[in-house]
Amino acid sequence: MNGVVLASPGAGPTSLSPSAGPSRGAVEDVAEEAALAALLRCCVREVAGPRGQVWPAGPYLLLRMAGDLIRVPTSGGLALRFDGPAERLDTGSWSPLSVDELVQLVESELGGTGHNAPNRDSAGEDAPAGANEEFAGQVTESRAAISTLLRARAGTTPPEDPWLASEQSLVYGHPFHPSPKSRGGSGWVRYAPEAHAAFPTRLLGVRDDLLATGGDPQVLDGLGQAPPGYTLLPAHPWQLELLGAELAAPFADGRLVDLGPSALPAVPTSSVRTVYEPQIGKCLKFSIDVRITNCVRKNAWYELTAAAELSTRLGPVFADLGRRFPGTRWLREPGYRSASLGTRLLEGLGVIVRSSPWEVTGPGVTPVLAGALAAPDGGDVPGALRRDPSRWWGAYVDHVALPVLDAYFRHGVVLEPHLQNVLVGIDAEGMPVEAVFRDLEGTKLVAGRHDVSGLPGQVARAATYDATRGWNRVVYCLMVNHLPEIAATIAGAAAPGDGGVLLRALWADARERVARYAGEHGHPLPLRDLLAGVPLPAKANLTARWTRSADRDTGYVPVGNPFAGIPT
Structure with a gap:
């Protein structure tokens, strides 16, 4: 991979090497900073921003x-990278802000008791949005999980396979999630990819x-x-523990028999x-009946x-995409197995x-997980990116x-290109030459473009989006979740003081490429809006x-479009 090192992207700092055997105090500090x-970031995007309570002030x-x-000092544009500690104005002076303090502010704001509480009624009185007694615990749980993962990684060795090493590098999780490492159940660290786990599946x-x-x-x-x-039916050992008495x-x-562990350890992604x-030589997608971030x-x-x-259905689609855009790949999900033991076990197994x-x-x-390339400090990136960031970005x-x-x-197909659903193929020079799309759960057919009349109703609903919902998902994953994080990493690798200039140049280049595509395809209205700089979901x-x-009911908030203000 020409010296590519896979770093941990997302919300947290990278000054602490997870395998360096850090002290307990250092681990807790890193987990606090990451949480x-x-x-x-969520407060900026979803609470203060929409209410007009965010302002730039120098750095x-x-x-x-x-x-x-x-x-808080920031850079990275839409990715909102933090370049120093967050502080709170307290009796005329700035003091460090803690997670617990921020949780209290969120509870006050969203619970309807803060100075800027929403939903005021016609008499001007507060109409509380409602309390959430679980929220603080979820944030605390996520912070504790990061600490656990950092300690578990100490002294371990990542997989030799660079793809699997990238899969297991996401210690800090989604950069715009209030509890990115929250997960239910107990004993989960034995099966955690971030802890470099490997274990036999159960047959x-x-x-x-x-x-x-x-x-x-x-x-x-x-x-x-x-x-x-x-x-034969393989099972995830954690899921068997969770199903237990059932x-x-x-x-x-004798409806089921236990055949023992598989011959080789499986590696969680x-x-x-x-x-x-x-x-x-295959991936297996199991059910695990716990909530991980947003859903079970x-x-x-x-x-x-x-x-x-x-x-x-997607075979011909990707064949055509591969011809039009050489290097386009996808991971098929050709079949499934389970046991007809009622809906609960049918799904659970x-x-x-x-x-x-x-x-x-x-x-x-x-292949490298795109999320692993989105390192927040730009410290561990392909050499080709450092040598020629504009060319690297254009290829990406x-x-x-x-x-x-x-x-x-x-084709009327909604791909879900967020950072954990795309693998980027890197050549010997360190350049992106392929993109591999995966996870058909998030892939949908645009309703009206495909005949799904022969499918059972719930299957048809699971496989389709209407055009508006589909476009929102595409543009969110691509233009909010994915490309801004990669652009911020590239800009972060620039010489001091050059990152902002490079970031603007990257988005100008991306806009030109999208505009060229739009011109070749009749300038469809969603692309005209995107290129004009309308806010993004x-x-x-x-x-x-x-x-x-x-999770399926999660809504969107408008954010700035990185194409806005770019001369056409």
């Missing part, structure tokens, strides 16, 4: 929360008359041998529940069916087969952004956690 940064960004003034046999299957999952048979009358009866009466199974990570029955259906990126990348090309935009736009406009993760909404 504070993530929550503060600082000022914001007001529940009447209190906060300042079950499901009685043949109870087998639930779709598509072509036959590759699973390479994991072991089921007894006569049974079919499995007692099926095991007791960034989503926690998806693992790489080296014995068959289970394979709903209709999502099992939709994955196999989309794998069939469901496993989706997914291709591995090594199956689709070209010779001499190394061409390989990642343009196929996503073409999938939507030409940003997923409102803080609001979703506060209102305890399902």
